[in-house]
Amino acid sequence: MRAPTLRRLINVIGLVIALITTVAIPATYASISYMAQGDLISAEARLNASRVARYIYQHTAMWTFHKVRLIEVIELAVSDDEKVRQRIFAGDGRLVVEDGEALPTPTMKRSAPIIVSGKEVGRMEVEVSARPLIERTATVSLFSLCLGLLAYLSIRILPLRALDRTIRQLGQREDQLAATNQQFEAALTNMPHGLSMFDAQERLVLCNRRYAEMYGLPRDLIEPGTRRADIVAFREAAGIGIIGTTPVNQDADVDPCSGTMVLDNQHQNGRTVRISRKPMSTGGFVSSHEDITAIRHAETRIAHMAYHDALTELPNRVQFHQEMTRALTRTRQGESFSVLCLDLDHFKSVNDTLGHPMGDALLRAVAKRLQGCVRETDVVARLGGDEFAVVQASTNEPHIATGMAQRIIEALSAPYELDGHQIVIGVSVGIAVGPDDSEDADQLMKAADMALYRAKAEGRGTYRFFEAEMDAKMQARRALELDLRGALQNGEFEVHYQPLVNLAANKVSGFEALLRWTHPIRGRVSPANFIPLAEEIGAINQIGAWVLKQACADAAQWPDDVRVAVNLSAVQFKSQTLVLDVAAALGASGLSSRRLELEITESVMLQDTEATLGTLHQLRGLGVRISMDDFGTGYSSLSYLRKFPFDKIKIDQSFVRDLPDQADSVAIVRAVTGLGTSLGMSTTAEGVETQGQLDRLRAEGCTEVQGWLFSKACPAAEVAGLLTSVAKRCSAAA
The missing domain is CATH 3.30.450.20 (PAS domain)
Structure with a gap:
């Protein structure tokens, strides 16, 4: 840009800044002052409107005639600094009161409605003179004009002097720049x-x-x-x-x-x-x-060589160690994994008899078979020689690692056809589980190695876990499974009954049937241990059918107004014989279907919804009652109440446990009982152990309760005595 142009630009900038300074400051001041004054008298109007409204509320009929009193009411907030004129208008616009003299023009007015009992009965108006604001603005304008002139002179004089000095310097630098450009051009080209x-x-x-x-x-x-x-x-x-x-x-x-x-x-x-x-x-x-x-x-090849075995292209020991470290990191979120160390049996004889090239070909074939035995989330590595290893992800149960070990042993033991030779080898497997065995990758690898040596010492072609107690756990599970399969035939099962107490009638209305297993050697086995196992191995259908028959047969001996409740497993709904089992139990016992109540949990509803609802409607068609157990502990309990009309909902003991002290538990119980009442469903609270819990449940309108406060679950032979003893407790508790 040339010097004359710069000079003109500086002059224009100075004029613009001076103009902005002269106009913007008083305009801003006037605007802000006007809004502030308006807000102030608006607040005054609203405040006096509120005071007048309170007065009108006390003198509804004759307030328009109380002019003197109304003036006293609004004078309470009048400022002494400025003259104010205030007016009160009736609802029809008629002037009722005017306080203050006429004001110099121009003026500012603000009004506020007078609201009494939600109805506008009048309007409060406040008016002040705007002349003081205009006078102050004029003073500010004069100050801004002086400031603008000062700014213009400062901008015009100083930059012009600097401009002259800059023009002289530019002439000197042009010559330097020409030489620099020549050097830059040479460097750029080469x-x-x-x-x-x-x-x-x-x-x-x-x-x-x-x-x-x-x-x-x-x-x-x-x-x-x-x-x-x-x-x-x-x-x-x-x-x-x-x-x-x-x-x-x-x-x-x-x-x-x-x-x-x-x-x-x-x-x-x-x-x-x-x-x-x-x-x-x-x-x-x-x-x-x-x-x-x-x-x-080159980098890609070097990186691949650093982390992979050159012969099999599998991950090497370095990468395998990293994978174990990453797997150990994931265990902080509750995951577990298994490390399987593999050693080929009789590989040395192949090398010795057929040569190392054939041994290399066999190792490549083994690597290919190993990759076919694992999932995408697992990692197979060659550690060196005839040693391989696997990181098996997400193995929360030992039998998952056992299954992979068995697959690997079976796959690698099959004959190999290599270059016209049939080769047969075996494999031994050592298993360690992280983080149970160790939270350190090196120690975990060492544990798997020790288990591998144990497997080789005990005959090869097999697998072993590192810790004896883990192996013992698997053996114990298999033993428990064998015992469970024979428990029904051996008559080791027994049904116990816990009373359900009706709070309105203060008597036993039914019993919940609870399965108990007494093993001749193990003694009493917890249902938490054998019920999930029975579901896993498919024995729950047979056991469940027996419980239905036994419970119905026992209940047939009770008074006609006492029901029996039987829990159903989600696995039983998949059997396609559940409805027949219920019908057979009712027919064999002669028990009225109205006295049988079937309890299901939300896990049942999570299955194939249409098929499950169909089964529930068939059971309802037999005349039995259906209740939802552990209500509120899942995510979709409310939606299931819309899909099927349950007869009863059972409040889980986790909500009863904190009664009567915890407000949130009280609120949940109140909501469930209210929901049951509105939907025509009865409610049963589980786990009642104290009188305070019982009193709160009774106060919240709960239909039934059960728990140790009345009785633990007892054998069928003790039911008659329970009916009498619980009746006495109910009378005492009431």
Whole structure:
């Protein structure tokens, strides 16, 4: 920009700043003062309207005639600093009271409705003179005018002096710049990397010869002013564009200090170019382009060799150790995993008789079979020689690792056909479980090795766990499974009954049937241990059918107004024989279907909903009652109440336990009992152990209760006595 132009620009800037200073300050002051004054008298109007409303509320009929009293009411808030005129209008617009003299013009008015009992009966108006505000604004305007003149003189004089000094300096620097440009041109031409510079509009400023050579750009595309989009389009058409459409600011390393962005681009011709882009203060950027294809190939190969076995291409010991470390990190979220160490049996004899090339071919075949035995989430590695290892993810139960070990032993023991030779080998497996055996990768590997040596010492071709107690746990589970399968035939099961007490009648209304197992050697086995196992092995259907028959047979001996409740497993709903089992139990015992109540949990409803609802409707068709157990502990209990009309909902003992002290538990019990009442369903609270819990449940309208306060579950022979003893307790508790 030339000096005369700069001079004119400085003058214009000075005038603009002076004008803004002169106008903006008084305008801002006037605006803010006006709004503040308006807000103040609006607040005054609302306050006096509120006071008048209270007075009107006390003198509803004759208030419009109490002018003197109304003036006293509104004078309570009148300011002494300014003259104020206040008016009260009736609902029809008629002036009722006016307080204050006429004000100098112009004036400001604000009003507020007078609301009595939700109805507008009048209007309060407050008026002040705006003349003081105008006078203060004029004073501020005079001050702003002086300030604007001062600003204009300061801007006009000082920059013009600096401009003259700058013009003299520019003349000297032009000569220096010409010499520097010559040096820069030589360096740019001989750079080994491509270099380009684009302005803020992404138009080419300059580029060197290497840049044009890397991308095969013709002369017309390296001229200054060429659009970057045209260069990119040419490269795409020539087959050397960037693979993918990732924006430049993604997948890049950015130096937070300089703002330099480094991005490696994979091109369509297979080349990889590293671009270092640095923004310029003008809004453009300068980029250097380095062909790193050969470097990338070398890095990829070196990285692969560092983490993979050269013979089998499986992960090596280094990568396997990293995988174990990552798996141990995931155990903090409750996951567990297994490490399987494998050693080929009789591999040495293959090497000795058929030679190392055949041994290498056998190792590659073993690696392929191993990969076919694992999931995508598992990792197979070769540790060296004939030693392999597997990290098996998510093995929360020991039998999952057992299953993989058995698959590996079976797969690797099958004959191999290699170069006309049939080769048969075996494999021994040692298993360690993380984090149970150790939370350190090296120690976990050592544990698996120790288990492997144990497997080899005990005959090869088998697997062993590291800790004896883990192995014992698996053996104990298998033994418990065998005992469970024979428990029904051996008559080891027994049904106990816990009373359900009706709070309105203060008597036993029924009993819940609870399965008990007394093993001749183990003694009493907890249902928490054998029920899930029975469901897992499929024995629950047979056991459940027996419980139904036994409970119905026992209940047939009770009074006609006493029901029996039997829990159903989600597995029983998959058997397709549940309805027949219920019908058979009712028919064999002669028990009225109205006296049988079947309890299901939300896990039943989580299954095939249509089939489950169909089964429930068939059971309802037999005349039995259906109740939802553990209500409120799942996520969808309320939605299931809409899908099926249950006869009863049972409040889980976790909500009863904190009664009567915990407010949240009281609120939940109140909500469930209220829900049951509104839907025509009775409610039963489980786990009642104290008188305080009973009193709260009775107060909240609960229908039934059960728990140790009345009785534990007892054998069928003690039911008659329970009916009498519980009746006495009910009378005492009431």
